[in-house]
Amino acid sequence: MNAKTLSARDMDFILYEWLDACQLTQRPRYAEHSRETFDAALTTARQVAEKYFANHNRKGDENEPAFDGKTVTLIPEIKAACDAVIETGLTRAGRDYEQGGMQLPHLLSQACFSWIQAANVSSSVYAFLAQSAATVIEKFGSADQRQRFFQPMLDGSFFGTMCLTEPHAGSSLGDIRATADLQADGTYRLRANKIFISAGEHDLADNIVHLVLAKIRGPEGVEPGVKGISLFIVPKFLVNDDGSLGARNDVQLAGLFHKMGYRSSISTAMNFGEQHGATAYLLGEAGKGLTYMFHMMNEARIAVGTGAAVLAVAGYLESLDYARQRPQGRAPDNRDPRSPMVPISEHADVKRMLLEQKALAESALALCLYSAKLVDDMHTHPDASGRADAAAMLDLLTPIIKAWPSEYGPRANDLAIQIHGGAGYTREYIVEQHYRDNRLNPIHEGTNGIQSLDLLGRKLGLNGGKTFLQLLVQMSAAANAAQKNETTAELGTALQQAVQRLGTVAQFFATQKNVPPSALTANSAVFLDFMGRIVIAWIWTWQATTAANALRHNTADKDFYLGKLQAARYFIRRELPRTVQQAELLMTLDSTCLDMADAWF
Amino acid sequence: MKVLVAVKRVVDANVKVRVAADNRGVDLTNVKMAMNPFCEIAVEEAVRLKEKGVATEILVVAVGPKEAQEQIRTALALGADRGILVEAADAQPLAIAKILKAIVDQEKPGLVITGKQSIDGDNNQVGQMLAALTGMGQGTFASEVNVADGKVKVTREIDGGLQTVELKLPALVSTDLRLNEPRYASLPNIMKAKKKPLDIKAPADFGVDVAPRVKTVKVEAPAARKAGIKVKTVEELVAKLKNEAKVIQ
Ligand SMILES: Cc1cc2nc3c(=O)[nH]c(=O)nc-3n(C[C@H](O)[C@H](O)[C@H](O)COP(=O)(O)OP(=O)(O)OC[C@H]3O[C@@H](n4cnc5c(N)ncnc54)[C@H](O)[C@@H]3O)c2cc1C
Ligand SMILES: Cc1cc2nc3c(=O)[nH]c(=O)nc-3n(C[C@H](O)[C@H](O)[C@H](O)COP(=O)(O)OP(=O)(O)OC[C@H]3O[C@@H](n4cnc5c(N)ncnc54)[C@H](O)[C@@H]3O)c2cc1C
Numbered sequence: 001m002n003a004k005t006l007s008a009r010d011m012d013f014i015l016y017e018w019l020d021a022c023q024l025t026q027r028p029r030y031a032e033h034s035r036e037t038f039d040a041a042l043t044t045a046r047q048v049a050e051k052y053f054a055n056h057n058r059k060g061d062e063n064e065p066a067f068d069g070k071t072v073t074l075i076p077e078i079k080a081a082c083d084a085v086i087e088t089g090l091t092r093a094g095r096d097y098e099q100g101g102m103q104l105p106h107l108l109s110q111a112c113f114s115w116i117q118a119a120n121v122s123s124s125v126y127a128f129l130a131q132s133a134a135t136v137i138e139k140f141g142s143a144d145q146r147q148r149f150f151q152p153m154l155d156g157s158f159f160g161t162m163c164l165t166e167p168h169a170g171s172s173l174g175d176i177r178a179t180a181d182l183q184a185d186g187t188y189r190l191r192a193n194k195i196f197i198s199a200g201e202h203d204l205a206d207n208i209v210h211l212v213l214a215k216i217r218g219p220e221g222v223e224p225g226v227k228g229i230s231l232f233i234v235p236k237f238l239v240n241d242d243g244s245l246g247a248r249n250d251v252q253l254a255g256l257f258h259k260m261g262y263r264s265s266i267s268t269a270m271n272f273g274e275q276h277g278a279t280a281y282l283l284g285e286a287g288k289g290l291t292y293m294f295h296m297m298n299e300a301r302i303a304v305g306t307g308a309a310v311l312a313v314a315g316y317l318e319s320l321d322y323a324r325q326r327p328q329g330r331a332p333d334n335r336d337p338r339s340p341m342v343p344i345s346e347h348a349d350v351k352r353m354l355l356e357q358k359a360l361a362e363s364a365l366a367l368c369l370y371s372a373k374l375v376d377d378m379h380t381h382p383d384a385s386g387r388a389d390a391a392a393m394l395d396l397l398t399p400i401i402k403a404w405p406s407e408y409g410p411r412a413n414d415l416a417i418q419i420h421g422g423a424g425y426t427r428e429y430i431v432e433q434h435y436r437d438n439r440l441n442p443i444h445e446g447t448n449g450i451q452s453l454d455l456l457g458r459k460l461g462l463n464g465g466k467t468f469l470q471l472l473v474q475m476s477a478a479a480n481a482a483q484k485n486e487t488t489a490e491l492g493t494a495l496q497q498a499v500q501r502l503g504t505v506a507q508f509f510a511t512q513k514n515v516p517p518s519a520l521t522a523n524s525a526v527f528l529d530f531m532g533r534i535v536i537a538w539i540w541t542w543q544a545t546t547a548a549n550a551l552r553h554n555t556a557d558k559d560f561y562l563g564k565l566q567a568a569r570y571f572i573r574r575e576l577p578r579t580v581q582q583a584e585l586l587m588t589l590d591s592t593c594l595d596m597a598d599a600w601f
Numbered sequence: 602m603k604v605l606v607a608v609k610r611v612v613d614a615n616v617k618v619r620v621a622a623d624n625r626g627v628d629l630t631n632v633k634m635a636m637n638p639f640c641e642i643a644v645e646e647a648v649r650l651k652e653k654g655v656a657t658e659i660l661v662v663a664v665g666p667k668e669a670q671e672q673i674r675t676a677l678a679l680g681a682d683r684g685i686l687v688e689a690a691d692a693q694p695l696a697i698a699k700i701l702k703a704i705v706d707q708e709k710p711g712l713v714i715t716g717k718q719s720i721d722g723d724n725n726q727v728g729q730m731l732a733a734l735t736g737m738g739q740g741t742f743a744s745e746v747n748v749a750d751g752k753v754k755v756t757r758e759i760d761g762g763l764q765t766v767e768l769k770l771p772a773l774v775s776t777d778l779r780l781n782e783p784r785y786a787s788l789p790n791i792m793k794a795k796k797k798p799l800d801i802k803a804p805a806d807f808g809v810d811v812a813p814r815v816k817t818v819k820v821e822a823p824a825a826r827k828a829g830i831k832v833k834t835v836e837e838l839v840a841k842l843k844n845e846a847k848v849i850q
Pocket of ligand 1: 161163169170443445446
């Protein structure tokens with residue numbers, strides 16, 4: 001295999017040494033599992049990733065979907081890739097045995113999926129998005145809707161979409177204009193213009209089931225704000241009682257978006273109900289549309305974070321390989337022009353760029369997989385309080401899980417380009433595509449700006465601040481553990497101080513009762529970066545402890561663990577100190593941005 | 602018809618192996634292991650025969666360390682029905698062939714499929730030895746296999762092109778790379794494989810002595826490739842191939 005995607009060694013470290021995935025097999029749901037079944041699933045994922053996804057990563061980038069006004073054309077490799085993940089059961093990995101699933105813990109499903117994402121993130125969209133949409137119908141749909149739509153989506157014969165965004169309402173979903181009118185037969189006629197809809201049109205499946213946010217029109221029009229939003233099932237083809245396809249619904253592809261990256265994933269503008277109104281079925285209760293959609297959001301956001309993290313890992317591995325092979329220059333202490341040039345991986349400045357990538361990429365992936373384990377705890381932790389705590393912790397961390405990897409994943413990719421020199425700026429090398437693909441991640445699934453508002457405005461105060469305190473306690477315990485070990489004491493001490501800093505800043509925000517919200521939220525992005533930085537320092541300190549312990553008995557793999565320790569040091573010595581300045585800025589409620597008048601730009 | 606497939610646990614094909622410090626072999630500490638790729642093709646062929654209704658039962662046999670259970674489980678996940686592991690680390694081809702012969706005598710398969718060679722030792726011996734020991738006809742380096750009317754037609758990849766042989770069943774087929782494209786173990790089948798029977802035996806159960814008969818004197822990494830040279834004429838090239846490289850006569 002040529003493409004560098006992920007490190008199997010690091011994946012094993014994260015899953016088995018750091019997160020102790022095998023311990024999950026003690027829970028009844030996973031009782032039939034063992035390290036062997038976990039590894040077998042990972043092997044299948046990796047093989048499918050290499051053969052069916054990595055094979056057209058570049059080709060898909062160079063041949064974006066085309067629309068001739070009537071039909072769209074995708075490169076054929078996308079269909080083969082979708083079929084492969086459906087046939088091997090990767091799309092149903094976590095589902096019940098009775099549903100054709102493997103009852104794999106979410107941690108392992110996410111790890112399997114990350115191999116696919118690393119190989120070709122944009123082609124991974126279709127089949128996995130279909131499964132997310134399917135789950136919404138499974139959870140909130142009627143028995144008839146489950147039979148008619150969920151079942152064929154589960155087995156892969158129907159795909160699905162999520163239609164939220166409109167031209168004038170992206171972040172601001174409360175302002176959508178899509179409408180739905182109740183008919184005598186209990187169905188609705190839906191009218192909407194939706195944009196940026198991923199997988200909105202293709203011929204990868206027999207039918208496409210759109211989940212559309214719209215507002216029901218009553219006698220007084222629609223209810224303003226998010227309370228008025230309902231969720232509808234709008235299939236491309238109606239489905240007869242016997243499961244066969246019926247009439248073509250009033251759903252039309254209006255056009256395609258031409259993106260800088262993520263190109264083999266088709267992005268569509270969809271018009272619903274241009275002629276007589278699209279036939280739509282209300283999902284669950286009226287007015288609960290966003291709640292239902294957000295039910296899937298935590299997991300979707302972990303997937304975005306993971307996608308950003310694995311692209312960072314892929315770029316790191318590519319640039320490491322390149323740096324080891326590219327001779328250029330000599331050591332600063334060597335003045336002999338006749339001596340051979342050395343690989344650039346030997347220059348301190350290139351090591352800096354490699355180490356920064358390693359420090360950003362591996363911790364981002366670790367954070368995402370840690371959060372996948374929270375999903376498992378949320379569903380299968382043996383006691384109720386453990387389940388509730390995990391759910392709350394996931395809620396609290398979600399803005400960081402989504403935003404940190406997507407902010408710093410592209411930064412890592414930027415460094416990979418830099419290491420490639422002029423070559424990195426050409427399309428002959430994959431690192432420029434990694435960057436373009438990754439650049440989507442700060443934008444979709446709630447922009448990072450919106451994530452920062454969510455963190456500061458809602459998540460910090462979750463359960464009266466109890467969850468946030470639990471996080472502080474957990475991070476402090478990891479710092480303590482590190483302080484006890486000579487190898488990691490320095491890291492533990494720095495983390496301990498940072499945790500106090502985070503507590504102080506949060507306390508400060510909690511006690512600002514007489515300030516308008518605008519003054520508090522003005523630096524939300526700084527707060528997200530500040531807290532994200534400390535969370536990542538925690539991840540690194542915790543991993544460093546695991547590595548230091550392993551070094552005591554595992555001498556065969558010394559370099560791997562020493563590498564972990566060095567990356568931890570890099571982050572804590574060079575990235576964490578920025579939180580000192582950030583804390584100062586936050587606690588003065590700096591208003592430089594807020595005070596900027598439009599006319600001054 | 603029962604089909605017996607032999608599978609071997611070897612270093613994963615993507616791993617770059619290193620010579621062990623004592624020069625007695627390759628360093629296998631912390632190295633990823635997998636089913637020998639030619640054995641994967643053998644399993645796939647058996648599964649296809651079963652899907653076509655030609656085979657009724659697929660038995661996979663591995664001679665190897667305890668961990669070779671993983672490779673048997675993989676074969677079971679791909680569609681084999683039961684497995685036998687004969688625990689013997691580092692058994693040499695003749696010992697493996699003798700063990701397999703004993704199992705063939707007990708199980709009486711209609712067809713035995715092996716890989717043409719395993720990518721660790723690259724010996725290319727077990728299939729041929731097993732055929733000789735059991736007296737079965739052999740179709741090695743198969744790129745196409747057709748079973749009908751108590752016979753198997755095997756298309757073989759040979760130096761000059763393709764050769765087709767017809768063998769009476771029971772027979773032995775060893776697989777070449779182009780025979781088929783192996784599938785991947787689907788996740789539900791990985792779980793089902795756990796419930797399929799897997800017997801663990803020892804070489805002594807079959808009265809086979811696995812003591813090595815071939816001694817490895819020394820293992821060395823291949824010499825680093827020297828820089829090439831440009832030749833001016835075809836004649837010069839031919840002369841060099843003849844006199845220096847000695848690869849033609
Ligand atoms: C490749 C791709 C795939 C997508 N797939 C889908 C899909 O399948 N389904 C779907 O429904 N949508 C999809 N989207 C749309 C995506 O969710 C939106 O782009 C995203 O929600 C942002 O909305 P917007 O583009 O309208 O930007 P805007 O909301 O206009 O935001 C522009 C900028 O303003 C900032 N901003 C906006 N509001 C505020 C505020 N109140 N306070 C502070 N800052 C603010 C944002 O942070 C951002 O930086 C996709 C987008 C892309 C690019
Ligand atoms: C669009 C474009 C236009 C160009 N136009 C021209 C042109 O018109 N004429 C022309 O002659 N060239 C041109 N170039 C080439 C450009 O100047 C080189 O790409 C640049 O000098 C870097 O060299 P390189 O690509 O070989 O990278 P390398 O020198 O291989 O560098 C790779 C990485 O190693 C690092 N590195 C290398 N040596 C050392 C060292 N001793 N110590 C520490 N780090 C080191 C670098 O900082 C870099 O990160 C162009 C390049 C591009 C992309």
